[in-house]
Amino acid sequence: MTSFSVKKPFTVFVAVVAILVFGVMSYVKMTPDLMPNMDYPYVVVVTTYPGAAPEEVEAVVTKPMEQSMATLNDIKTVTSTSAENYSMLVLEFEQSTNMDSAVVDILQKTQMLTGRWDDSIGTPSIIRINPNMIPVMVAAVDSSEMDRYELSRFAKDTVIPALEGTTGVASITTGGMIERTMTIEVNEAKLDKMNAKIAEAIDKAMEDARKQLEDAQKELDENREKVEAGTNQLLSASSGISDSIKQGEDDLADTLTAAGETAAKLASARAAIDALNAQLEQ
Structure with a gap:
């Protein structure tokens, strides 16, 4: 190398100048960043299950999710956490894994699982780990006067x-x-006593209402009997009135007949008297 540099100094000079030029250009165009955009091979899958205990979350959500994610390509480790109301899986892939394709595969796996879950289980959230999620500043607040x-x-x-x-x-x-926070403790004995009083008052009110209903039903039955008796009496009276009217019509007919006969007799007697008077006048 020394002999080459001595024999061809111009070539060495050109190479040194080129290195210096490229170094200066790289330095000028380089954009330093406190948190550079790096693609970490980690994905977090969070699934909510409101009202479920950790044991139920593990059995219903975490275990099926672990079994499904273990079949992904280039998966390295699967770490899970089952807590009250939610499940969290941390998936670590190989460093050479294409994370965009990995996220698509995870989405397909979760869609297959959500079709068999209850409606109360939320849709899994898929989160890619990146440096922007890391806090850039941590501060503490303290005061001796508070x-x-x-x-x-x-x-x-x-x-x-x-x-x-x-x-x-x-x-x-x-x-x-x-x-x-405020914690309210209820006296169970007083609460039971109050419930007993309320139940007794309700039973008494129900008994009074039942008695009133029975009295009203009895009164209704009595009034119904009175109405039926009055109806029968009215029907009987109507029948008697009809018979009396018919008898009166018959008596009136007989009376008219007798009056006609009497009128005929009177006419005959008057004719006889008239004839006798005529004879006397002659």
């Missing part, structure tokens, strides 16, 4: 809104916040 409740309220009402308004801040996650 207790932990006042300090939590100060951080929630003052510090966090001020930081959220800062340019470039995407999100803020808090931890260790303390809020006052």
